[in-house]
Amino acid sequence: GAVVSQHPSWVICKSGTSVKIECRSLDFQATTMFWYRQFPKQSLMLMATSNEGSKATYEQGVEKDKFLINHASLTLSTLTVTSAHPEDSSFYICSASGVRRGGGLYNEQFFGPGTRLTVL
Amino acid sequence: QKEVEQDPGPLSVPEGAIVSLNCTYSNSAFQYFMWYRQYSRKGPELLMYTYSSGNKEDGRFTAQVDKSSKYISLFIRDSQPSDSATYLCAMSRGETSGSRLTFGEGTQLTVNP
Numbered sequence: 573g574a575v576v577s578q579h580p581s582w583v584i585c586k587s588g589t590s591v592k593i594e595c596r597s598l599d600f601q602a603t604t605m606f607w608y609r610q611f612p613k614q615s616l617m618l619m620a621t622s623n624e625g626s627k628a629t630y631e632q633g634v635e636k637d638k639f640l641i642n643h644a645s646l647t648l649s650t651l652t653v654t655s656a657h658p659e660d661s662s663f664y665i666c667s668a669s670g671v672r673r674g675g676g677l678y679n680e681q682f683f684g685p686g687t688r689l690t691v692l
Numbered sequence: 693q694k695e696v697e698q699d700p701g702p703l704s705v706p707e708g709a710i711v712s713l714n715c716t717y718s719n720s721a722f723q724y725f726m727w728y729r730q731y732s733r734k735g736p737e738l739l740m741y742t743y744s745s746g747n748k749e750d751g752r753f754t755a756q757v758d759k760s761s762k763y764i765s766l767f768i769r770d771s772q773p774s775d776s777a778t779y780l781c782a783m784s785r786g787e788t789s790g791s792r793l794t795f796g797e798g799t800q801l802t803v804n805p
Contacts, residue, residue, distance in 0.1 A: 680724070
């Protein structure tokens with residue numbers, strides 16, 4: 573399978589500050605990246621879908637001005653949580669899909685290891 | 693009604709047991725079916741990926757899809773304590789690369805030594 577990394581793996585910040593999370597595809601071109609949020613003992617909640625070079629598409633109820641997503645290259649997408657508050661504390665996971673090595677397209681998504689955000 | 697239903701468990705089995713995990717779905721447009729394994733505080737790891745109906749085997753894991761019944765299964769043979777994790781089924785229409793996934797709630801599995 574393909575490899576996706578995330579950085580940082582965990583972050584603690586003060587209320588009101590902004591936090592940037594990076595998601596990278598290491599061995600394939602990620603034409604589409606997804607950002608999820610996961611609360612304890614719950615399934616993944618899709619926040620937004622981003623295609624390289626385009627604006628992200630946000631799910632209903634997700635504030636686009638609070639969760640800024642940039643997908644400027646075929647290997648990197650970033651999620652910035654602006655003016656973070658304690659209720660934004662969660663586990664954020666990205667996934668990616670795109671072009672297979674050797675040609676063809678992936679239909680499956682490959683997930684990063686996740687970023688645990690704690691806002692004090 | 694949810695598009696994908698999955699029993700959250702928890703499911704506890706002894707080491708060596710055969711584990712059966714299942715999901716049902718309501719949307720007949722789903723064509724691609726996946727099983728992910730998620731360890732605590734980690735991202736999901738793709739275990740099995742199948743297209744349309746049929747069986748697929750990979751080592752101790754077998755995935756089955758029955759589109760006529762809208763039912764998918766994951767079987768784990770000779771289960772090991774290291775299989776203890778949450779198992780998520782996921783599916784998509786697959787019109788384009790990286791189509792949106794619809795997930796089940798996940799089943800928490802514990803394999804006891």
